[in-house]
Amino acid sequence: QSVLTQPPSVSGAPGQRVTISCTGSSSNIGAGYDVHWYQQPPGTAPKLLIYGNNNRPSGVPDRFSGSKSGTSASLAITGLQADDEADYYCQSYDSSLSGWVFGGGTKLTVL
Amino acid sequence: EVQLVESGGGLVQPGGSLRLSCAASGFTFSNYAMSWVRQAPGKGLEWVSVLSGGGGGGTDYADSVKGRFTISRDNSKSTLYLQMNSLRAEDTAVYYCAKYAGMKWQNYYMDVWGKGTTVTVSS
Numbered sequence: 516q517s518v519l520t521q522p523p524s525v526s527g528a529p530g531q532r533v534t535i536s537c538t539g540s541s542s543n544i545g546a547g548y549d550v551h552w553y554q555q556p557p558g559t560a561p562k563l564l565i566y567g568n569n570n571r572p573s574g575v576p577d578r579f580s581g582s583k584s585g586t587s588a589s590l591a592i593t594g595l596q597a598d599d600e601a602d603y604y605c606q607s608y609d610s611s612l613s614g615w616v617f618g619g620g621t622k623l624t625v626l
Numbered sequence: 627e628v629q630l631v632e633s634g635g636g637l638v639q640p641g642g643s644l645r646l647s648c649a650a651s652g653f654t655f656s657n658y659a660m661s662w663v664r665q666a667p668g669k670g671l672e673w674v675s676v677l678s679g680g681g682g683g684g685t686d687y688a689d690s691v692k693g694r695f696t697i698s699r700d701n702s703k704s705t706l707y708l709q710m711n712s713l714r715a716e717d718t719a720v721y722y723c724a725k726y727a728g729m730k731w732q733n734y735y736m737d738v739w740g741k742g743t744t745v746t747v748s749s
Contacts (some may be wrong), residue, residue, distance in 0.1 A: 555671075
């Protein structure tokens with residue numbers, strides 16, 4: 516059971532908008548630690564998608580955006596494309612565990 | 627080009643040992659904290675260990691590996707290591723090496739990942 520809770524799956528049609536939630540607690544997201552997001556297409560290594568709650572590394576399209584409020588964070592993807600199909604993971608730091616924690620991952624299916 | 631290449635994975639019996647390596651290139655390796663993250667078959671990502679950069683030498687481990695795994699680095703070779711002892715079936719996973727970025731330790735994120743090396747613990 517992951518410290519950060521994500522829905523196991525989400526889906527959407529091409530061109531639509533989807534959001535993926537990441538719920539934590541007062542020892543991680545609620546403590547003010549940043550949330551980061553990673554994308555992992557099937558059979559490949561994870562790739563940084565969003566860092567510092569809402570910042571995109573160079574090369575990541577502005578269709579991807581992040582937000583954070585209280586003990587939760589969200590990843591939004593607009594204009595869904597077929598190659599957005601992947602697993603998405605949120606990550607933060609947990610003061611109780613004294614280490615970095617990931618969400619359980621969300622599988623995005625583009626219908 | 628910034629690159630991380632892991633090696634050293636394989637099949638090992640329960641109770642055995644293995645040392646993973648991660649060769650870094652394209653950046654000043656010594657300046658950055660580095661980490662190991664693993665992914666069991668069909669499962670999500672699990673942070674394993676961190677080693678600080680800039681000469682700090684600080685380390686930390688997930689509770690699941692504390693006392694069994696040791697992270698280290700050789701800055702002269704731009705290489706990160708993970709010594710894994712007393713291996714268990716539940717350590718079976720793809721092990722990724724990742725470079726940390728960020729301004730504050732607790733807000734570090736992993737901006738570069740290797741392709742991973744597979745460790746299988748089985749008799």
